[in-house]
Amino acid sequence: MVTIKTVRRFFLFSLVLSLFILNAEVHAAKDSALPAVGDKAKDFELANLKGQKIKLSDELKKGPVVLLVLRGYPGYQCPICTRQVGQFITNAKKLKAAKATVIMVYPGPSKELEKRADEFIHNQSLPDHFQFLIDPDYKFTNAYHLRWDAKRETAYPSTFVIGKDGKIKYAKSSMTHGGRANAKEVLKALGE
Structure with a gap:
């Protein structure tokens, strides 16, 4: 009972x-979830094309970081990524005045990643406060939940402004090829 x-x-x-x-x-x-404003940015360490390791936490000691996550090589060099990188390089002086380091992450499968990354950035002259890093086999991309796991895709194009305290002050991720953050939006976030 x-x-x-x-x-x-x-x-x-x-x-x-x-x-x-x-x-x-x-x-x-x-x-x-995707990283959002107010979240603590996960620390990471990636290499540039010269093999030098760059760590987010080390860069934050110098000032805020603008983190641009590019699409990498999804079978072609992304023209929208090229345009976005060019726009940030054009605004390099303003970004430097804001004491910001710009870290660009180029994700992709490790096979031929360095070759493709070099093709992408080869003709660009990067200012001293810009870092171009590669993300072999999407280790960083997966840790930040930005993997666009579909045919001929790599990562959701994303931009973050990370304050010296490691907290995200600005976040914009696109689930399409467009809808990217522009330098004006980022500079505004850096000034707040």
């Missing part, structure tokens, strides 16, 4: 179990 006491225990057990599951789902969703 089922008693009131048994029903109450079952109800209480079910309630506790439901809350536990809900809490786990909320944490799982947060762990897989």
